[in-house]
Amino acid sequence: MPRAHYRRYDLSMSSTIRDPSTPNIEPASQDDIVAAAYVYQAAAEALSEQFRARNPWTNSAARAEDLQLAIRTLATLRASDDRSVIVARDQHEIIGLTAVQIQHPHAHIAFYFVHPTAQNRGVGRQLLDRIRDVIDQSGATVTTLASSRDPKAWQRYLRFGLYPGPPLLPFRAVNPSFPGTIPENRDLANRPITSNDLDTIAELDREVRGADRRERIGQWLAEGSVGSIVNERVSGAAIGYALVTMGPHHGQIGPVVSTSLEHFSYLLDLALYVAGTVPNPHKRPWRVDLSARNHLAIGTLLDAGFSAENLVNWFESDPIGKWDRYIFRDEDEL
Numbered sequence: 001m002p003r004a005h006y007r008r009y010d011l012s013m014s015s016t017i018r019d020p021s022t023p024n025i026e027p028a029s030q031d032d033i034v035a036a037a038y039v040y041q042a043a044a045e046a047l048s049e050q051f052r053a054r055n056p057w058t059n060s061a062a063r064a065e066d067l068q069l070a071i072r073t074l075a076t077l078r079a080s081d082d083r084s085v086i087v088a089r090d091q092h093e094i095i096g097l098t099a100v101q102i103q104h105p106h107a108h109i110a111f112y113f114v115h116p117t118a119q120n121r122g123v124g125r126q127l128l129d130r131i132r133d134v135i136d137q138s139g140a141t142v143t144t145l146a147s148s149r150d151p152k153a154w155q156r157y158l159r160f161g162l163y164p165g166p167p168l169l170p171f172r173a174v175n176p177s178f179p180g181t182i183p184e185n186r187d188l189a190n191r192p193i194t195s196n197d198l199d200t201i202a203e204l205d206r207e208v209r210g211a212d213r214r215e216r217i218g219q220w221l222a223e224g225s226v227g228s229i230v231n232e233r234v235s236g237a238a239i240g241y242a243l244v245t246m247g248p249h250h251g252q253i254g255p256v257v258s259t260s261l262e263h264f265s266y267l268l269d270l271a272l273y274v275a276g277t278v279p280n281p282h283k284r285p286w287r288v289d290l291s292a293r294n295h296l297a298i299g300t301l302l303d304a305g306f307s308a309e310n311l312v313n314w315f316e317s318d319p320i321g322k323w324d325r326y327i328f329r330d331e332d333e334l
């Protein structure tokens with residue numbers, strides 16, 4: 001065992017050691033460096049173990065649920081455009097897939113996977129070549145995606161012409177606190193969203209999100225999402241909207257859309273208020289997914305009891321969306 005390790009053990013036996021909650025914070029001496037490096041390694045190793053433990057596929061119920069969600073998402077993407085899901089087939093077996101959601105002028109690559117036994121043999125390159133044709137033929141001009149931590153994926157995305165951007169921030173809360181009263185702003189009026197608001201929402205999405213997705217909003221409302229639309233009192237102009245959804249496993253806040261930075265915080269407060277009005281809002285945990293470009297949301301979400309679960313790598317061919325005043329529908333659907 002290295003000397004530094006003994007030193008650390010000896011110190012811990014000393015009666016003068018301080019309570020770890022009130023440590024001395026001081027410059028390191030040359031003699032401290034080896035022990036400090038051991039602390040680094042112990043913490044980094046524990047973190048790696050923790051990530052393994054949090055592997056969401058370790059129990060069969062979670063695996064089954066994740067598979068059902070993937071089947072639903074792929075089927076929805078294919079139903080909207082039968083060229084949007086591409087597979088690689090070897091003999092009769094599917095060994096890879098990619099899928100894209102196109103909402104003009106935006107293409108978001110939602111799936112990109114090659115079976116582990118077939119990776120690193122160029123299958124991924126061929127899949128992306130094909131999805132590029134689909135994107136080009138659609139007329140979409142901006143491509144984005146949220147990436148895994150696989151360097152093979154990064155290599156492919158960089159070769160595709162995508163650039164890393166600010167990451168996504170998935171915020172989670174088991175028992176968030178929601179405002180008990182509806183937020184007030186003397187310049188703004190709000191009312192519940194109905195299916196009659198789809199044109200207005202499409203207009204707001206074009207302006208802030210960079211792409212209209214009227215059909216998806218209509219589906220979400222039909223499936224039980226609720227929300228508010230906000231207008232300026234004097235001009236009557238719509239300046240934003242907020243939707244929340246209580247799903248079978250968690251509640252989701254988003255999209256939240258504000259045409260100006262000035263009114264974003266009001267819209268987020270309104271979204272949190274609406275979340276608190278769904279039946280049994282604390283029955284399930286809540287999620288909020290946003291870009292790290294959205295600085296205004298962070299303080300409000302921390303105060304409401306949310307914490308950042310992760311930082312998800314983001315790639316884009318060009319900027320799209322005013323993400324500083326926007327909250328995504330979820331991690332997969334921007």
Ligand SMILES: CC(C)(COP(=O)(O)OP(=O)(O)OC[C@H]1O[C@@H](n2cnc3c(N)ncnc32)[C@H](O)[C@@H]1OP(=O)(O)O)[C@@H](O)C(=O)NCCC(=O)NCCS
Pocket residue numbers: 111112113114115118119120121122123124125126146147148149150151152153155156159
């Ligand atoms: C990402 C993935 C779809 C790529 O498919 P693939 O068939 O393995 O990819 P390819 O063989 O076409 O290309 C792999 C590239 O990574 C490179 N590569 C391999 N190992 C690498 C490493 N450790 N670091 C960096 N690059 C590496 C290869 O050289 C090749 O690049 P090149 O064509 O410039 O030489 C596949 O590896 C995969 O499913 N990974 C796990 C799931 C995942 O993370 N998916 C992405 C979700 S966003």
